Amino acid sequence: MIVVHILPSGFGLPSVSPFCLKLLTWLRMAELEHEVRVANLRQAPRGKVPWVELDGEVIPDSERIIENLTARFDVDLDAWLDAQQRAQGHAIRRMIEEHTYFTLVWDRWVDEDRWRTALEPEIRKLVPPALAWLLPGVIRKSVRKQLHQQGIARHDRATIMAKSLADLDTVEAALGANSYLLGSQPSTADASVYSVLASMAYGPCSPELKARVTDSRLGPYCQRIRERYWARE
Numbered sequence: 001m002i003v004v005h006i007l008p009s010g011f012g013l014p015s016v017s018p019f020c021l022k023l024l025t026w027l028r029m030a031e032l033e034h035e036v037r038v039a040n041l042r043q044a045p046r047g048k049v050p051w052v053e054l055d056g057e058v059i060p061d062s063e064r065i066i067e068n069l070t071a072r073f074d075v076d077l078d079a080w081l082d083a084q085q086r087a088q089g090h091a092i093r094r095m096i097e098e099h100t101y102f103t104l105v106w107d108r109w110v111d112e113d114r115w116r117t118a119l120e121p122e123i124r125k126l127v128p129p130a131l132a133w134l135l136p137g138v139i140r141k142s143v144r145k146q147l148h149q150q151g152i153a154r155h156d157r158a159t160i161m162a163k164s165l166a167d168l169d170t171v172e173a174a175l176g177a178n179s180y181l182l183g184s185q186p187s188t189a190d191a192s193v194y195s196v197l198a199s200m201a202y203g204p205c206s207p208e209l210k211a212r213v214t215d216s217r218l219g220p221y222c223q224r225i226r227e228r229y230w231a232r233e
């Protein structure tokens with residue numbers, strides 16, 4: 001059995017972590033049975049979620065996990081793609097995971113509105129009650145530091161929003177009139193794109209980013225994936 005270690009559900013999402021939502025969505029796309037466990041981050045093999053255990057092996061990193069499971073269970077969601085589609089999927093996935101994701105994290109953790117109305121109250125629920133006055137602020141400080149090191153937090157809010165919106169414009173243009181990112185069927189790139197777009201559309205998010213997803217072709221795209229894979233949630 002594949003055992004998946006993830007951050008818990010929250011904000012109306014199956015996991016508060018986009019990378020966990022990506023993996024969970026991919027597992028549903030691939031129809032692979034799995035058991036979900038709420039992770040203890042101190043046990044995370046690379047200090048990050050998600051990770052999986054399979055036949056005594058511990059595999060970190062959503063991309064490595066998907067490559068590994070694809071080979072092991074012979075379920076290649078991308079078998080129908082030609083080389084050009086693969087390249088497009090890869091480029092968009094990297095943009096979403098290595099850039100758009102960080103604008104979302106900034107929006108959740110640093111923007112005062114989101115912090116006060118959504119993040120701090122949610123984290124208070126997840127930490128031991130005796131430390132609820134302390135831990136949210138400590139975790140926020142550590143996330144701010146990570147975002148500064150990554151680079152995104154060195155910009156002002158307007159610049160971060162513009163950068164995020166430019167990525168969403170790119171995803172919408174790439175999607176065109178397709179049902180899924182690369183055509184009429186889902187592929188691995190959809191799991192990744194969905195995880196960040198759904199986090200914006202259904203979770204706490206700046207109004208301008210949320211509207212950019214919900215009030216465009218990206219809105220029905222998210223709904224299509226949600227209805228197909230998450231209707232039984």
Ligand SMILES: N[C@@H](CCC(=O)N[C@@H](CS)C(=O)NCC(=O)O)C(=O)O
Pocket residue numbers: 017018019020047048049050060061062063
């Ligand atoms: N490249 C990794 C990224 C995973 C990642 O950044 N996970 C975040 C949650 S969305 C995390 O574990 N953050 C905790 C931390 O950095 O302390 C993957 O694809 O799994």
